[in-house]
Amino acid sequence: MDTLIDVAGLKARMAAGQRTVVLDVRWALGDAEGRSHYLTGHIPGAVYVDLPTQLADPADPGRGRHPLPSPARFQEAARSWGIRDGDVVVAYDDAGNTSAARAWWMLRNAGVRTVYLLDGGLAAWRTAGLPVEGGPVQPDTGDVVLADGSMQVTDADGAANWAAGGVLLDARAGERFRGEVEPVDPRAGHIPGAVSAPTTGNLDDDGRFLPAEALRQRFANLGVDAATPTAVYCGSGVTASHEMAALEIAGFSAALFPGSFSEWSNDASRPVATGADPG
Incomplete structure (x- = not known):
């Protein structure tokens, strides 16, 4: 199944x-102007997806x-984007598709098989000299029927024990992993x-995914192989979806911890490690 x-x-x-x-799916931590960016210029015919309201429920410790979101609420959003079966x-x-991967993973999890990430995103489209258009696109309502559970997931209990028999990847920036900074979550580490x-290690300087062999080597260096269960988390489950896409390109399967560190760090009973070592 192609990813890109x-x-x-x-x-x-x-x-x-x-x-x-x-x-x-333009969104970035600390930048609430995704829709404004979209209205200024987007790929012709593209529909705007609001990540915080359409790809997520409100924050919950x-x-x-x-x-x-619930499958029913996500189906309603997908139909509003005009998706048909x-x-x-x-x-x-x-x-670099770090936010678009959230929509990719959710649609794949909901049973949509032919969903891709545009490698290089809007920058690649512009670099190719292709036109963009401004203003909103309002498609006819779609009729897609979505399910749930097509992708592997784990929860906090699973994440707590994952490293005992597998590899648990943290997709956040290294300084957040080490606990040197924590801009949004209650505890660092x-x-x-x-x-x-x-x-960021999944991408080249142009924001395209590295070739499959390079990604395979990257993940192998982190302990990932076909026989070892792998799971991924990040801050809130967004960039972890990007890591899931990179793992798929590399030929590995993995589970996503949707609540990620924002859920984990809000639970005082969960331990937090700091420093460069797994802990």
Whole structure:
């Protein structure tokens, strides 16, 4: 199952009139202007996806900063984007797909098989000299029927014990893993036993995913192999979805801890480790 589509592939689909739902998922921690960025310029026909309200429930200390919405609420959002059963969906952003991967993972988890990330995102589209358009896109309401449970997940109890028999990857920046800074969550550090694997290490300087072999080597160096159970978390389950995509490109399967460190660190009974070692 392919994870990525490149600019040439998306352009060819659009030129041939092949039905493709394009989702603009611009969001970044500390930047609440994703919709404004979208309205200024987006891939023609792309529908804006608001990550905090459509790809998450409101923050809850017991579930994290971006809890997964119910399947019914997510289906309503997906239909508002115009998705029909059997559609090809392409998601992108302007940050190396670190936010678009949330939509990719959620749609895949909901049973949508033909959903891709646009490799390189909006920057790659612009670099190719392709046009953008401004203003909103309001598609006809779709009829997609979504399910739940197509992707592996774990919870806080699973994360607590994961390192005993597998590899638990922390997709946040290294300084947050080490506990040197913590801009948003109540405690600094990482889940004991986790290995630091910043999402930025999945990308080249142009914001494209590294080739599959390079990603395989990266994860192998972190202890990942086909026989070892692997799980991923980040701050709130967003960039961990990007790590899930990178692992899939590399040929590995993994489980996502949706609540991630924002859920973990809000529970005073959960220990937190600091420093560069797993702890």
